[in-house]
Amino acid sequence: MDIDVNDSTPPAPEEYPDVDGEPPAWAEDRTPLGDAIPWFRKFQGGMHTKEGILYGLLISGDAGVRSYIDDEIIITRTGGSSERDAEGKLSQVADQKDDTAISRSVNNSMKFNIAVGVVIGKKNKILKRKLPHAFNVMDYFRVAYVWHERIDGFIAVRFRLEKLELEEKSWWAEKGSPAPPRTARRKWVKPIEHICGACAQTYYRIYMQGWMCLNTSCSQFWKLPDGNDPPVELDYDPKWLDWRHDPSDEVQPHYSLVPDFMSVIDDSDPNSTYSRTSWKNGIVCPSCKQCLSRRFWDGWRCDESCGFKRVLNMQTISLRAVVDDYEVAPIRRAIVFDPGPKETALIEPEIDDVYSHPYRRLVFDLPGAGTVTHFVTNREINAKPNGPNDLFIQLQQANLGLRRYPLSQAGMPYGFVVAVDSLPFSEACDPILRVMGRLTWATHEATDKQGVTALIPNELLALGYFEDMAINYHDDGEDTLGPTIASLSLGAMAHKSLRMKYKYYNGFTKGSKKLVHDDPVLEGCANRDWRLDLKQKLDNNELDWPAYEAEWWRTYKANKSGAAREAPPCIKTQLHHGDLVVMHGDGVQKYYEHQVELEKGGGAKLRYALTARHVLPAKIEPGQWPKGQFQLTKDQDYKGT
Numbered sequence: 249m250d251i252d253v254n255d256s257t258p259p260a261p262e263e264y265p266d267v268d269g270e271p272p273a274w275a276e277d278r279t280p281l282g283d284a285i286p287w288f289r290k291f292q293g294g295m296h297t298k299e300g301i302l303y304g305l306l307i308s309g310d311a312g313v314r315s316y317i318d319d320e321i322i323i324t325r326t327g328g329s330s331e332r333d334a335e336g337k338l339s340q341v342a343d344q345k346d347d348t349a350i351s352r353s354v355n356n357s358m359k360f361n362i363a364v365g366v367v368i369g370k371k372n373k374i375l376k377r378k379l380p381h382a383f384n385v386m387d388y389f390r391v392a393y394v395w396h397e398r399i400d401g402f403i404a405v406r407f408r409l410e411k412l413e414l415e416e417k418s419w420w421a422e423k424g425s426p427a428p429p430r431t432a433r434r435k436w437v438k439p440i441e442h443i444c445g446a447c448a449q450t451y452y453r454i455y456m457q458g459w460m461c462l463n464t465s466c467s468q469f470w471k472l473p474d475g476n477d478p479p480v481e482l483d484y485d486p487k488w489l490d491w492r493h494d495p496s497d498e499v500q501p502h503y504s505l506v507p508d509f510m511s512v513i514d515d516s517d518p519n520s521t522y523s524r525t526s527w528k529n530g531i532v533c534p535s536c537k538q539c540l541s542r543r544f545w546d547g548w549r550c551d552e553s554c555g556f557k558r559v560l561n562m563q564t565i566s567l568r569a570v571v572d573d574y575e576v577a578p579i580r581r582a583i584v585f586d587p588g589p590k591e592t593a594l595i596e597p598e599i600d601d602v603y604s605h606p607y608r609r610l611v612f613d614l615p616g617a618g619t620v621t622h623f624v625t626n627r628e629i630n631a632k633p634n635g636p637n638d639l640f641i642q643l644q645q646a647n648l649g650l651r652r653y654p655l656s657q658a659g660m661p662y663g664f665v666v667a668v669d670s671l672p673f674s675e676a677c678d679p680i681l682r683v684m685g686r687l688t689w690a691t692h693e694a695t696d697k698q699g700v701t702a703l704i705p706n707e708l709l710a711l712g713y714f715e716d717m718a719i720n721y722h723d724d725g726e727d728t729l730g731p732t733i734a735s736l737s738l739g740a741m742a743h744k745s746l747r748m749k750y751k752y753y754n755g756f757t758k759g760s761k762k763l764v765h766d767d768p769v770l771e772g773c774a775n776r777d778w779r780l781d782l783k784q785k786l787d788n789n790e791l792d793w794p795a796y797e798a799e800w801w802r803t804y805k806a807n808k809s810g811a812a813r814e815a816p817p818c819i820k821t822q823l824h825h826g827d828l829v830v831m832h833g834d835g836v837q838k839y840y841e842h843q844v845e846l847e848k849g850g851g852a853k854l855r856y857a858l859t860a861r862h863v864l865p866a867k868i869e870p871g872q873w874p875k876g877q878f879q880l881t882k883d884q885d886y887k888g889t
């Protein structure tokens with residue numbers, strides 16, 4: 249059934265008719281959609297293009313004026329050069345040129361006969377059908393025509409998609425509507441063509457109101473035959489809508505609309521279960537067709553109502569398989585902080601081989617913020633019974649219930665994790681308590697020398713990393729937490745970087761460019777000299793806030809050389825198997841942020857990071873307090889050897 253886009257009283261979405269079938273794959277979220285559907289591996293935006301080819305398209309919300317969808321045809325526009333108003337209505341704000349990457353990709357998919365997969369979002373109001381899910385895979389389409397129009401006074405690129413499979417009724421057809429005519433009985437009509445009298449180019453007639461030249465450099469571009477501009481609302485010519493390519497003029501899909509990733513998983517190969525392909529690829533539930541990300545450590549699980557699961561045989565992998573270098577690592581770490589010509593921002597740590605022997609102790613001082621203490625382990629420490637080597641194996645064998653974001657937690661509930669996910673230490677397994685012993689030791693060891701009585705950790709967060717996984721820049725600054733955070737690394741090597749937050753580095757916020765109140769003007773920030781000077785004047789009441797602001801921006805502009813940027817890292821460390829790191833001081837989380845990335849290549853397929861914090865009891869429900877209490881046996885207690 250065709251849809252009248254000019255319907256002046258459109259039905260409310262809940263009154264739209266039902267669809268006739270079920271999508272071959274669907275998702276309620278973009279992440280699983282992108283994980284499971286490789287031709288739409290796109291987590292923002294509506295078009296998946298790669299190397300100049302359009303492979304996938306999302307039709308959602310308002311695709312702009314004269315958008316059209318029926319059971320076999322989609323007419324839409326390329327994105328870009330447009331903005332949404334407060335009601336979400338899309339308006340063109342600049343000319344769209346044919347030489348943009350998106351336009352070229354659409355044209356190339358037409359030229360090279362590429363099948364384009366299409367997903368329709370529930371918010372779409374053009375189809376006017378009750379769509380079952382937030383995102384629904386439609387089918388393969390071909391790009392049948394690409395042309396230019398004028399929208400909101402600007403040139404826009406539009407294109408027409410035609411469904412490849414014409415023999416079968418589309419699942420999104422109105423429930424109970426008649427089946428489409430058999431292809432053998434179809435008349436392969438073509439739209440009316442016309443040659444422009446001014447530029448001699450030939451174009452199809454698209455609208456009932458009259459043929460228009462579609463050549464943007466012609467004087468008659470987008471003019472009706474009487475020379476006038478067309479109205480905004482136009483009616484599609486039935487011949488243009490009925491036009492179909494003869495199926496003999498084939499466009500072959502060279503990829504699956506719904507891939508069967510499960511069939512290529514080999515559980516007998518431990519590498520495949522920890523590899524990037526295994527965690528990055530989602531699957532489509534064979535039972536209910538929902539796209540599923542790999543959210544679970546050991547595989548994919550569908551909603552409880554469906555019950556489908558594909559659990560992997562997670563074989564224990566040896567340390568040898570993930571650790572490239574047991575011996576030379578401590579020396580290499582010493583090289584990372586040696587500032588190269590481009591890395592003058594790197595802080596040189598104080599090195600101490602005595603205080604925490606047999607660990608090498610590196611202390612990075614962040615003036616006005618706190619310290620980062622890195623306890624560098626060695627082969628001897630790691631190999632002790634129940635030490636890091638054993639813990640790496642024991643944690644793989646324990647069921648930690650790890651999940652992607654957040655993974656696992658034991659002890660007092662930490663802000664990012666809902667309380668129900670937090671296990672009390674009384675239920676924690678032996679390796680977790682041994683880890684707590686080590687992290688409690690590291691907490692004291694890092695702070696005692698500074699004359700600080702540290703708050704004993706009462707919460708443990710376990711993170712697991714597979715190949716190529718990373719945690720981007722973030723801070724751990726929750727107001728429910730004490731100022732000390734200790735972590736133990738097990739398994740593959742990772743790179744940790746710490747940098748000043750944008751607003752403290754530059755003195756203003758990124759988006760709204762608001763000056764920082766109580767600017768600490770930290771060592772290493774941009775423009776420190778004049779910022780310190782102005783801050784002193786503000787503190788001494790020589791300037792009030794408006795005068796300070798005016799003077800600040802005036803000086804900034806006068807000294808500006810290039811755009812404001814993120815701070816370069818001031819600490820770069822390699823976190824090797826068995827290393828411990830303690831961040832101490834509220835300012836470390838307030839003014840700085842850190843990221844951790846697994847070493848690329850070299851078999852770095854599995855790493856654990858176990859992080860202990862002190863959750864302030866006053867900030868949480870008393871009923872949760874017992875969760876954080878633990879008693880270590882003599883064996884679980886750690887004395888630093």
Ligand SMILES: O=C(O)CCC(=O)C(=O)O
Nearest residue numbers: 711719724735844857859
């Ligand atoms: O992976 C790590 O070593 C630390 C992870 C981290 O940044 C965090 O837990 O906040």
